[in-house]
Amino acid sequence: MDTIQIAQDIHNSDANGKNLNWHPENIQKYAPLRRKIEDFKEKFGKTPNVILKSYLDDYLHSKNLTDFFKSEGKPFYTQKINSFTWACISPKIDKNKLRYPQHSISSQCPQLYILIDENGIEFGFDYGSHVHNEDIRVQSLKSHKQFLNYLLELTRNIQGLEVYENIKPNNQYDRMDLRSPTDLKEKWSKDIRILHIFPKSNIPSNLDEQLKTSLDNLLFVFIFSSLIDEWTPEKISEYLILKGENAFTSISWGTGEVKKSISYKKFEKEQEMRDEEARVLSNEELFEKAKLAIGTPVFRMTIQQIRERNSNVSEYAKRRAKGKCQLCNLSAPFNNKFGSPYLETHHIDWLSKDGLDIVENTVALCPNCHKKMHILDLPQDREVLKAISPHIM
Numbered sequence: 001m002d003t004i005q006i007a008q009d010i011h012n013s014d015a016n017g018k019n020l021n022w023h024p025e026n027i028q029k030y031a032p033l034r035r036k037i038e039d040f041k042e043k044f045g046k047t048p049n050v051i052l053k054s055y056l057d058d059y060l061h062s063k064n065l066t067d068f069f070k071s072e073g074k075p076f077y078t079q080k081i082n083s084f085t086w087a088c089i090s091p092k093i094d095k096n097k098l099r100y101p102q103h104s105i106s107s108q109c110p111q112l113y114i115l116i117d118e119n120g121i122e123f124g125f126d127y128g129s130h131v132h133n134e135d136i137r138v139q140s141l142k143s144h145k146q147f148l149n150y151l152l153e154l155t156r157n158i159q160g161l162e163v164y165e166n167i168k169p170n171n172q173y174d175r176m177d178l179r180s181p182t183d184l185k186e187k188w189s190k191d192i193r194i195l196h197i198f199p200k201s202n203i204p205s206n207l208d209e210q211l212k213t214s215l216d217n218l219l220f221v222f223i224f225s226s227l228i229d230e231w232t233p234e235k236i237s238e239y240l241i242l243k244g245e246n247a248f249t250s251i252s253w254g255t256g257e258v259k260k261s262i263s264y265k266k267f268e269k270e271q272e273m274r275d276e277e278a279r280v281l282s283n284e285e286l287f288e289k290a291k292l293a294i295g296t297p298v299f300r301m302t303i304q305q306i307r308e309r310n311s312n313v314s315e316y317a318k319r320r321a322k323g324k325c326q327l328c329n330l331s332a333p334f335n336n337k338f339g340s341p342y343l344e345t346h347h348i349d350w351l352s353k354d355g356l357d358i359v360e361n362t363v364a365l366c367p368n369c370h371k372k373m374h375i376l377d378l379p380q381d382r383e384v385l386k387a388i389s390p391h392i393m
C-alpha cells in the first residue's frame, strides 16, 4: 500500500516522465518525492523496486532457474521519474543476438513481471515492448496446440488470471473473452498479456500466496516462450526434470491423465514393481483389478539416456549374416519394407554393460533369438556368437 501511495503521489504531481539530468532544477522541485522513497526505504529496508527484484530473485533460486534467467527492477526515481515501479524475470541471453542490441533484454523478450502503480498491482506474462509479431517467440506459440490448450486451461482453473490484449495507447489493455484454443490462436500476438490484476481497493491479504501461484503456473508459459528458438518442449521438460522440478505435471498432452515427470530409470523400476504386484495376485483378484482399468492413456514425461549405435557396424553385421539368424541359422522370418531379410543387430557384450560397438561384438539375429539373448543370455549361446569372425563378405 505504501508503494501504491508513492505511485499515486507521483501520478498526482506533474512529475511522471520528468527527466532529471536535462533539467537540474527538477531535482530540487521533486525532492519531496525522492524523500518519500527514502522514507519507504527506512521503513522497509529496501526501495520498492529492490523488494520486487529480490522477491523474483528468491523465486528463481527456489526453482533452480538462475542459470537461464535473471531479474531486474525499475525504480520510481532515477534520471527520469516514473509513476510506477516494476521488476521482471527475463532470459539470460546474449544482447548482441537480439534485434536491438541497444535496448534492454527484457524489452525484447518474454517476461514475468510485477508492476505497482497508482491503480494497484498486477503481475504475469508479457512480451517486451520491442518484440515484433513476426518474432519466433510469438509465432511459434500459435502453432503449439498443447501450449494453447494449457494456457486456456490455466485461465479457467486459476481464479483471476486473465488474458488481456494491449490494443490501446498508453499501455492500457482489454480483457479477452476466449472460448477455445482456436480463439486464442487467432488472437495470439505480441500484445497478449496473461495477468492477475488487483485494483488498490481490492488487494488481497494473501497477495504473497497469489503471486507465487501465478508465477508457478505461468512459469511454463514463460520458459516455453523464452527459449522456444533453442529449446523444444521436450528439452525444457528434460531440464526441469533434471532440476527436480515438475512444472509439466498439470499439462494435458492430449486427453490422457498426466502424472508427475520422473527419470526413465525410476519409471522402469516402478513399472517392474507394478508388474510384480500383479504377478502374485490370485486369478480372482487379478480379474477384479483388470476389470477396473479405464483405458485412457496415462502420460509421464521422462528423460532417458540413449546410446547412439554405429550404422556401419550394424549394416555390416546384417550383410555378413546373409539373411540367416546367426544363432538358430534359420532364414529371417520376413523381409523388411525394402525387401531385405529382417534381422536385428545384437551386441554380444551388451552396450548397457559397457560392451563395445564394434564388428567383433555385433551379430545379426532373428527377433526370437534376439529376445532370447536379452532374456536369458545363456553362456553356450554367447559362445556360438563369439565364434563368428569378422571378414569381408
Ligand SMILES: [Zn+2]
Pocket (backbone or CB within 6 Å): 325, 326, 327, 328, 329, 330, 365, 366, 367, 368, 369, 370
Ligand atoms: Zn534365430
Ligand SMILES: [Zn+2]
Pocket (backbone or CB within 6 Å): 345, 346, 347, 370, 373, 374
Ligand atoms: Zn540385442
